[in-house]
Amino acid sequence: MDDFALARFDGTALYEHADPRQGYHQDWGTYIFNYGRNEVKNFLTANALFWLEKYHVDGLRVDAVASILYLDYSRKQGEWVPNKYGGRENLEAIEFLRHFNHLAHTEYPGVITIAEESTAWPQVTRPPYMGGLGFDFKWNMGWMHDTLVYFQKEPIHRKYHHNNLTFGMLYHYHENFILPFSHDEVVHGKGALMQKMPGDDWQKAANLRSLLAWQWLYPGKKLLFMGCEFGPRSEWNENESLPWQNLEQGPFHSGIQRLVADLNRLYREESPLWHSDYRVGGFQWIDCSDYHQSTYSFFREGKKSEEVLLVVMNLTPVPREGFRVGFPRSGRWVEILNTDAETYAGSNVGNGSNGGFIQTEPSEYHGQPWSALLTLPPLGVCVFKYKGKYF
Secondary structure: OOOOOOOOOOOOOOOEOOOHHHHEEOOOOEEOEOOOOHHHHHHHHHHHHHHHHHOOOOEEEEOOHHHHHEOOOOOOOOOOOOOOOOOOEOHHHHHHHHHHHHHHHHHOOOOEEEEOOOOOOOOOOOOHHHOOOOOOEEEOHHHHHHHHHHHOOOHHHHHHHHHHOOHHHHOHHHOOEEEEEOHHHHOOOOOOHHHHOOOOHHHHHHHHHHHHHHHHHOOOEEEEOOOHHHOOOOOOOOOOOOOHHHHHOOHHHHHHHHHHHHHHHHHHHOHHHOOOOOOOOOEEEEEOOOOOOOEEEEEEEOOOOOOEEEEEEEOOOOOEEEEEEEEOOOOEEEEEEEOOOHHHOOOOOOOOHHHHEEEOEOOOEOOEOEEEEEEEOOOEEEEEEEEEOOO
16 A cells, blocks of 8 residues: 555554554555455455456456565564464465455456465465465466576576476476566566577577467466567566567567467467366476486377377577487377477578478387487477377
C-alpha cells in the first residue's frame, strides 16, 4: 500500500498493522495488509473478483508472494513478530491466499492464478485441501535467472556454467511452473534480451533464437513480455511505443519474429511440448553432461508413446558435423525446426538433405538403444520428430 492509495486511509492503521514490525515493508517503503481482519480480506478478494467479472481477464498474478508468507521477510532478528506458535509463517496471509484461490477458481472456472514466489515454500501450486496455497502456477525464478546467466556468457566460457541449464530439472516436478521472461528482465537498466546476448549482431540474434527455443521446448508454461518476440535492441520504456522500426533494420528482428510464430505453431500442434509438462517421464535427458562442447540433448513424450520429439542444442558458434546422438526410438525422424534456418536469418546449417529425414542405426549411444549422426548448427537448436519405423 502506497501513500497515494490506502496507506493510513482514515488516519489510522485501517488496512495495515499498526506495529511496523508487522505492517511496514522496509525494502519498498510501503505498508503490509493486515490479513487477520475480515474487512481487509473481503476488500482484497472483492478486488480480484472484480477484474475477473468486469474485465474478463484470463488470470491474476500475485506479486512478491514470499513477502506475504514470511513474517521475517527481509528482517533481522528482533525486527519481526512471530506467529502464535513461535514460527515465521504468516498464518493469516496463508489462509487469505487459499481463500482467494478457492473463490477465483470456483466463481470463475478456467481462470488461472500465478504466484511470483522465489523461495522453497512447499505446495504453492497444490489445492488447499491438500495443504497447498491453491495457485495454478508458480513463477520459475530460478530457471529464468540461471538461463540468463548462462546465455550472457561468451560461448567459450559456457562449459564452466553447463549446469545452469540442467539444474532446473532437479526441482521441476515440485510445482507447476511458468517459465518467465517478464518486464522485470528488460527494465531498470537491465537491457533488452537481445542486448544481453554476447557477440556481434549475428551471434546476438542466434543466441536469442536459441534462448527462445530453449524456453518453448523446456517443460513448463511460457511467458514472454511484449516486444521480446522480435528482439528489440532497447529495454522497455512505458512512455514509448514498442520499437517496431527494428523490424525494418536488417533481417535479424524479422527472423526472430518468424521463429516465435513457428514455435507457437509447433507448440500448438505437438502434444509432447505441453501434454506431459509435469509428468515424470514426459521429459528425459539424452545427454546433459557434454560441457566441453556445450551441447545438450533431450526428448519430450506426448499423449502416446509414439509421439516423441528429440531436441539437440549446440550453444557454441562452432558447427558440428557427424555428431552422434542417442535416440529413444528406431526408425525415421525428421527435422521439423532449426533455429539456424535461413528463414530466421541463420546460416542454414542443419539436416535438410534427404528431406530432413534421419534414419537411426542399431548402435547404442547415450544410454539409448539407437543412434544417428547429425549436423549441429552454430548457436542453434534442432528439433526432430519421430515418424515411425518405415519410410
